[in-house]
Amino acid sequence: MSCSCHDNDPLIPKIAVIKEIRVDTHDVTTFKIVDNFGKKPFEFLPGQCAMISIPPIGEAIFSITSSPSQEEYIECSIKKCGTVTDYLHQLEAGSQIGVRGPYGNNFPIEELKNKDLVFIGGGIGLAPLRSVINYVMDNRDDFGKVDIVYGARTPGDLVHSKDIFDVWPKEKETDVHLTVDRLSENWDGHIGFVPDYVKSLNFDSNKIALVCGPPIMIKYTLQALEEMGFKKDQVYTTLELKMKCGIGKCGRCNIGDKYVCKDGPVFRCDEITELPNEY
Amino acid sequence: MKKILKSNLPELWQKISADFDLFLPLEKNKTLNFSLWKEGEKVNLDRVRTNASPKHLVFPQTETYLKIKNENKKLSFKAVKAKGDQYVLFGVRPCDVESFKLLDNIFLKDPVDTYYKAHRDRGTIISLGCTNPEDSCFCSSFGIDAGSAPKGADIAAWDIGDSFIWKAQSEKGQKLMETIEELFTDIDEKDLKNLEEEKGSIQENLKDLPFNSLDLSKIKGTQQEIFDKEEIWNEFSERCLACGTCSHLCPTCHCYDLCDYKGSSHGEKFRCWDSCMSSDFTLMAHGNPRTSQMQRLRQRFMHKLVYYPKNHEGIYSCVGCGRCVEKCPVHIDIVKIIKKLGGENNEL
């Protein structure tokens, strides 16, 4: 997937416009981004990332949360937690930013075909998974049973509420299991951490699991899956690290002999155990 | 193969700098660096190693790649093309020529870095045999022959006493030789004998260098085992100042940072060198995976001795130029680390 930056230099962003802003939670907002001509900035595969630059503040990389089958725009759900994201959250619809990409590898769609799938997301970790979930929903028959386990700290932190409450539960053979960490009012769903919830759901181990969320959640979820008999090469996850160039040259996201922005961010778990634990 | 007398070198520089930017090892304020030759500058070809490597010619320390205008919320981007005209780089030692190849392995691999490629294509590199290597040189342990010229050099040159022998090795080198044909004379038997003698004496000098017995194959163990040798990494990082001298001086260090320059209503995006030894190299919004200096030091030397070879058919990301051995304020260098990892536990 050669990237589509103009005059073929991978570092130079294109001018893009924030078409629409949807506030998901108090610190997560979803941006619909189109290029200067109102069209989709570039083609991508589920799991790939885009580098959003706001001159003169800086640049940061975000996983694209809309499905590749969405033609008009790309969507990024961004949590407010740093200089670039703070500034992004102040922008209103119609303001211009720079965008370049796509970067990184993608969820291996071929391996997922006609298999039962488990998507396990935590907090903002649902954003990268939503891209592949929506892709699966748009080609529903190619895939087996789908289970979505998604948890966050409080009900207010659950992102993409439209999808998780209305759209996905109505899909064919799809169960959505939601949980929040602590008891909170007007929440009658499951209470508890995602890894424990996964353990209690006790999926049988012929499924493929895709996990994404804060590192602590990934660690315990992988242990839970292992106890249920999931082998390492049945589980995929994305690594979050500082990425600057996006093309595997600037050395920031280098762990072991891999570059997360080029050989990742999606890794199979047996590949991850080979990497030194510095992520 | 042609010969030129040392006496008419100034004339040669004059001729080359007529239509090329000529970079030579020049001595300014008591330090030797590759810089643009101008009439009357003091060229010093005896000292074997320039202070800083010629890396800044192909990978400048700061390079603006995008100009941005931001008038009332309307952005306009203007890409900045790599500029600069053709240049000739004379006096590059075999280790620095080899370091260009190591940088090529990173920058010219798909997706190609257009800026680096432009700087590389504009240059004609003339390597010079190492007449007297310094104590801290150890290029032989990386298979670099200080006497001959690596394939990456467009022209190979040797100092045979009263004159230099030039041998074109690439068509770019051949083209340059033709433009300066008349200053050169053909070589005869005596010169060839001198050349062999010179190469022999270089090998002789190499033998009694303190680090000539450095053997990298002694580093045993998988990536994880070497990674887990914590007491070695702790011992070195205890005195490390996290200053970044080693990575900015090293001809094969290629990490960079993309930064923004904030003007009044305009701005610029530029690329600049960065060092994995500095504390904010991997700092991100939700934390820093490498908080201790031991982790940063380990990353630097693991990258050079384990990770880079794994991605590039066993080639180490070091050319043994010895600059880190000389200039580290607390004398941490890759030679000590290779020895310690190789199990030689002379008390370090």
Next chain:
Amino acid sequence: MSLDSNIANKNEEFKPLIVAFCCNWCSYAGADLAGTSRLKYPANVKIIRVPCSCRVNLNFVLRAFQHGADGVVIAGCHPGDCHYSTGNYHTRRRFSLITNLTEYIGIEKERFKVDWISAAEGNKFATVMNDILEDVYKLGPNKKLRDARWKI
């Protein structure tokens, strides 16, 4: 009183840019007084109000030169009647070293002035500004420490 102020606008090409850091309690009031009593002082002086002259540090001065200033003036209260009682004593010590250091680096002495102007000395304010304009005008535009990427 007033300098032959049309020097500034006779030949259009060089209009010196002077940045003046004026302490809010004395020099800024002095500047006001100079203005209200119709004293002529050059228009190309950009006044930056600071709480006290010791609020100005080396970064401000170097940043001013980087962004195109041809001359920098720091004006504070006379030692002894600083609103914060000891502010300008520190200014005096600090800028004795800083003026020497910038001169040592190569900034001409006439381009960087520190002076004590009280609220009542409107005319001193005008003369200080006119003097530095004249000196800087003779020296020509300042090319030193300039940030090439900054466009005014």
Next chain:
Amino acid sequence: MENITKKIRAIAKQALINKDVDKILGWKKGDLWSESYPAFITKAEEADTLIWDLFCINNLSKFLIKELQKHDKIGIFIKGCDSTSFNQLLKDHRINRDDVVLYGIPCEGMVNPEKIKKIMLNDRVTGIKKSENGFTLTSKNKTKDVSGEEIKYDKCITCISPNPVVYDELLGDEVKNKEREEERFKGVEEIEAMTPDERYEFWKGEFQRCIRCNACRDICPACSCVKCVFENQNAEISGKAKTEDEDSFFHIVRAYHVAGRCVDCGECARVCPAGIPLDLLNRKIIKDINEVYGEFNAGFDSITPAPLVTFKLEDTDTFSKQGGK
């Protein structure tokens, strides 16, 4: 030199054995003749690796900041210039005195390997020994006698504190070579004599070679802030770009930040990989302080406040017409 090495080893072993200190900071010999580097030992048997020779130039006192966070009591071997920077660290409240045991060593000046290489040109030196009125350099096929002046660091030749100013124990008797003190500001005066444009060209040429590696900041004992202003991205004090104005901005501001606290140990100029004479910047400020506010040597004691922290009502200044130059 040799008997001091023996004393060092004895003291270190004794201190570690009866647990007076948790860790000893000293020097060890590297592979090359010109290489002695900082050593941190915690076990008594390692004490035999410690040495004292002509190349123990590294100033160990700044390591105390990091080490004292991990250990309660540390023994440190300290030369004259190290002891003044130790006092400066005390004055800056970065370490406290009773966590450290100081073993002072009078120092006759350290040897600069670069100068030896220049003298011996192309044949490699294999060793250096003290002779009766200087040093003998041996290489493969010749030996050469040189005087101390030719090969010592410039800062050692004009050293103002060869004997430690603070110590718990002194190894060896005091050294008195104080005759070259007045040449200390020679370099500064040479630059002051230039015209402004010449001065700017000189410094521009020097700063052009700066590779912004921060070694000068990281080795400097007066530069001991927990978070340096240059590392604070959103303070936008100085970017990472290597341009003419950013480089001079960094060096001028750094010289000013250590004004009145710089002990003139010359480490910034020694470690600079580009060979920039940074000590000439700091020494200019020291010269100005001496002239305008009275003789002051930072680090000679740990009580008198630094010049820029205090003031006198009757201070003169260098800028107003009546008071200054």
